[in-house]
Every structure is written in C-alpha cells, then in structure tokens.
Amino acid sequence: MESLQISDEINNIKKGPWTPEEDQKLIDYIRKHGHGSWRALPKLAGLNRCGKSCRLRWTNYLRPDIKRGKFSEEEEQLIVNLHAVLGNKWSAIATRLPGRTDNEIKNFWNTHLKKKLLQMGIDPVTHRPRTDLNNVLANLPQLLAAANFAVGNLMNVPNSWDINALKLQSDATQLAKIQLLHNIIQILSTSPPPNIEASSLLGSSLGDNYNQLFEFLRMNSHQFHGNNGNGNGNVPFGFTPQEPNQILSNLLNFDSASQLPHLGDYTNTSTSNTSQLGSSSYANNIPTSNQLPALVSVSSADCSALNQQIETKINPNDISNPSSTLTTFEANWGDFMDDEASQSYWRDFIE
C-alpha cells in the first residue's frame, strides 16, 4: 500500500478528494471530447490523476444526469425490492433508478436501508424475517406496537378486502412486523426450550415484554380465529394462535429459571379486557398442534389486486405481468420478493 503511494507520488498521481479546479478540467474535457480512453484522459485533460479515478469521479459525481438529494419512498422501496432479487448487484440496481449511481445506492443501502430492515426484523441478506430468538425478542416492543396498530386497522377492512383501504391504513412495515410476531408466536408455541440455558435466555430476553405479549395475544386471539367472510375460514393473518394461556404456559414451565412474572399476577392487574377471553370464539378453537400453520393465502383476486398495487407503485408503466403469482399475505414485504414466482417476475422485469 505504502509502496503504491510512493509509486504514485513518483508518477505525480494525485489521490484523495477532488478540487473544484480538477472537477472543472474533467468536465471541460469530457464535454469537448468525450471520455474516450480513461487511461489516456488524465494526461490529455491536464489532470494528475489516474484514469480510474477520473472515471469514478465522472460517473459518480460529475455526470450531468446525476440526481442529487434524498431518496424518495418509491426509490427506497424499489431498491429493497431489486436487492431482494439481485443481491448486491449495485450497478444492475442502478440501471433501474435513473440518475442514481451504483455507488450512491450502495452507500444508501449500507447506511440506511440495511439498518431499517434490521429494525423491522428483516434480514437484509435474505429479505426474510429474522427468526432467531435473540433478534425476535429484542424487537418485541416495536413489534407489539406495530402489530396492535395493524391488527386494529386490518380487522376493520371489510370482508371484500378493500385493498385501497388496506394500503392506506397499513404499510408494508407493519405487515412485516406482523409476520415477525407470527414468528414469535411460533417460537413460543413450540415446546419449552430444551435446556435451562435456552430457558434463561428466553426469560431474560422477554423480560418486561412478557406482559405486553400476553396482552396482545389475549386481545387479538379472537380476531385471529375469526372467519374472514370469504367462506373458507381463512383469516387475514393466516395463523391461529393458541390460547394465550397455552402459549405462555410453555414459558411458565421454566418460569422458575427466569424472571418472568406469573400469569396470575398479570391477570390480576388487567381485568378490563378479561371478558374477551370468555366471549371470544377462540376458546372453542384451540388447536391441537403446537405448531402454527404457515401463513395462509388470501384469495387470488385479493392477491392480484394487491400485487398490482405493489407493482404499479414500483413500476407504473408495467402494471400487468402474468408471471406475477403472489399468493401469500406475507408477500407484502420482504417475502414477496423471495417468492419464487415473484422472483421470476422481477427477473423478467429487470431483463
């Protein structure tokens, strides 16, 4: 590295930030002659830079068609979607965002989007919800808040699934969080952790969120079990959580190994909603299996409408694509790009 720098110094090759004078020389030259051979350009333009540096400066900063400023919501969404299909192919992604450079997108991804996805509980590499216990539980307060919000909104959507209302009331972030909550419930629905270490981990991680989680399950379980009105018994979230008591009883099995509050203690402090426990239908529908079913499909009509909305938003010029066959509600965010059919759609779209 040092020898390289020395060699560069000997050759009078400058490195580091570009000065306005250098920028102007580069712009003037390319305007007059085009860039031609990048290797030859610096000498011809009177710059003490290597060709590579000139090319980078031009393509990433000086090019006249470069769009400056913050990324819009649409651009953000598009980058996430494209990344789910293309991975770190920044140049390929950049071709879909006019005026944005691969470098800019890459930086934006690394500094903003990656964190955003992580905060949403989505793995930025796989674009799937993160299911490891630590991460799920670490995000529990956020997830519960988001899920409560989304459940409230989604349950107000008419049976016919007013997609517009759905989109207005609940963004993809909320949906992703519901997906994650689903994961939590799955974790909690399985047998108690097989060893004391896992028990302790879960207990300490859950901590104060225990009450919140219980409350959420209790408040919404009747809704999860409701018929969505389309006759097939599916519910919007596609899973039917066990009775909260049953789920949490798994936790109580290792209550002594952790610092979890006792269920009884909690219910005593929250009596305002206990009627829901008795009146809701969930009591008659306690699943026999500990495993929650996978997220369920909504009707194909609903899906196509939803997909079209997503696709229209992403690419207003291409609203009809027969290869798009998303069928799951999770398709709204993250997973929808991992769905095989969806991926083929995006590949088609990109190609």
Add this chain to the structure above:
DNA sequence: AAATGATACAACCGCCTCTTG
C-alpha cells in the same frame, strides 16, 4: 465550548470480466 461517538458519503483498492490483437 470541547470531546467523543455516530453517521454519511466520496474515493480508493483489488478482483473480475470483457475486448482486442
């Protein structure tokens, strides 16, 4: 007001692919 840490982004580096002779 100064120190420290976090964040954003421009720029560089090394590797890979493509082109050309």
Add this chain to the structure above:
DNA sequence: TCAAGAGGCGGTTGTATCATT
C-alpha cells in the same frame, strides 16, 4: 486459443459533518 489491457464492479476505508455528552 491465449495473453494483456481496459473498464466495471463490489467491498472497504478515510474524512467531513452532525449529534450527544
């Protein structure tokens, strides 16, 4: 077919700026 050079790409680093203590 192969080797060399040029260009392109993705990962990483360095530095300026902003936020917090």
